[in-house]
Amino acid sequence: DKCDKCDKNKRGRGAEITTSDIIQALNQQLDPSLVQQALALIQPAQRIALIAHEHPDGDCLGSALGLAHILAQIGKTCVCACADPAPRTLDFMPGIDTLQRTLHDEDYDLVIALDAGELPRFGSLYQQHQAFLERVPILNIDHHISSSGCGKVNIIDPTSSATAELLVLFQQQAGLPLNKDAALCLLTGIITDTSSFQFTNTTARTLETSALLLRAGAIPETVVQPIYRTHPLALERFKALVIINAQTSCGGRLIWSQATGATLEAAGATEDMDDNFSGALRDIEGVEVAIFFKSYSDPNMTRLSMRCAAPYNAAEICQRIANGGGHARAAGGYLNLPIA
Incomplete structure (x- = not known):
């Protein structure tokens, strides 16, 4: 009958891929045991330091701030720190004005080290707080192929275009909330590490994770204008x-x-x-x-x-x-x- 013909035509053209299909696929990208190990570090922690590597770029800062916005929604007190000041082109990112240059009193239950897999890459933060960083639990999330991992738990995925892309996968698979501020920060990381999706590290998954961030309220123009179109x-x-x-x-x-x-x-x-x-x-x-x-x-x-x-x-x-x-x-x- 007519319905059977429609079904046959659909099968002939290939099954349509829906947004739900894409989201479901993104929820299955990471090793489930690593995700659970990471959550086991995050869940009991109340004060979390998120550290970005020295000489920061859009990915390390976007990842730190983006994850901080995510974790704040589940009641965590988060502090983002970097040895060096943020580039002025990143002033638009929500929370950039709270970025610290030191860990001060070292009163943290957990450190999340982002976009680098070796502690010396965190510059003076590591030099000033070496003893603390060597005893506190560290969750390391990075996408560099050369990364050796510096954490108790290491989530390292060189197939991700940016650490920010990897964090979207983690957020989806861990069932963590995503708001507009987090989405904008994470989109900044992806856009800067792909040069607005021009580099060969841009994949279908890169665009799919970016689409999720846009659905959460991130606007690409907010990132592109100050970084690529407004030069002193x-x-x-x-x-x-x-x-x-x-x-x-x-x-x-x-x-x-x-x-x-x-x-x-x-x-x-x-x-x-x-x-x-x-x-x-x-x-x-x-x-x-x-x-x-x-x-x-x-x-x-x-x-x-x-x-x-x-x-x-x-x-x-x-x-x-x-x-x-x-x-x-x-x-x-x-x-x-x-x-x-």
């Missing part, structure tokens, strides 16, 4: 100097440039304005490997960021030569050497 003139001058100073090798496939305090002074710029210069170098035609070196306040330390095209692996290179790590296409590290 000093930043553009800074970038121009970096491009002008660039050098190439291997027929233009390798490019590098550098910046020092003198570069900042010449541009009228500040240290927090150099977030994606290696990406800008990588965007130049013919480039396969781009490296940006910088040395500002400490003349005997040079930090670097690297962007690579396949088959080169930025994380492996930075692990071998620069005390660092990250992702196959994007990584960073440091050298205990002057820049020149």
Whole structure:
């Protein structure tokens, strides 16, 4: 009859995928035993410190603030801390003004370490509170392929585009509440770590988790406008100097440039304005490997960021030569050497 024909036509076209199907799939992405172990740490804790790695970006801060907003809804007292100040482009994130630079009295039942899997990556927070961090229970949530895990429980998933994406999976699978503020912070993490979904780490699951955040009230324009569309003139001058100073090798496939305090002074710029210069170098035609070196306040330390095209692996290179790590296409590290 007519209904049978309709059913046959549907089967012929393939079953339609609904929002419920997607949400159900997202609820099954993580190892259930790890989720339960993480909840076993969270549930009895009353005061929780969420720490972001040094030289923070949108993912580590968006993850810390986003998870703090989630946990506050279940009665937890949360404090977010980072060794370094947040970039000014992230001032729009709810709760960014509460970010601390220290753990003060160390009165916490649990520490959640985000977007890095080694305690030294948390910079002066680790140096100031090393004894505390080595005895307090730590839940480590990270997506870097080079991550070794620094927690009693480690949830590490290199297939996630961002730690923020991984946190959406955790929130869904753990049955934790999601509000607008949490959604905006987590969307910030995903957008910044995928460069607005341009990088190859963007997957169908990345877009599906982002859709959940939009349904919870996050607005992409709130993230994109201050980060990608509103640049101070000093930043553009800074970038121009970096491009002008660039050098190439291997027929233009390798490019590098550098910046020092003198570069900042010449541009009228500040240290927090150099977030994606290696990406800008990588965007130049013919480039396969781009490296940006910088040395500002400490003349005997040079930090670097690297962007690579396949088959080169930025994380492996930075692990071998620069005390660092990250992702196959994007990584960073440091050298205990002057820049020149």
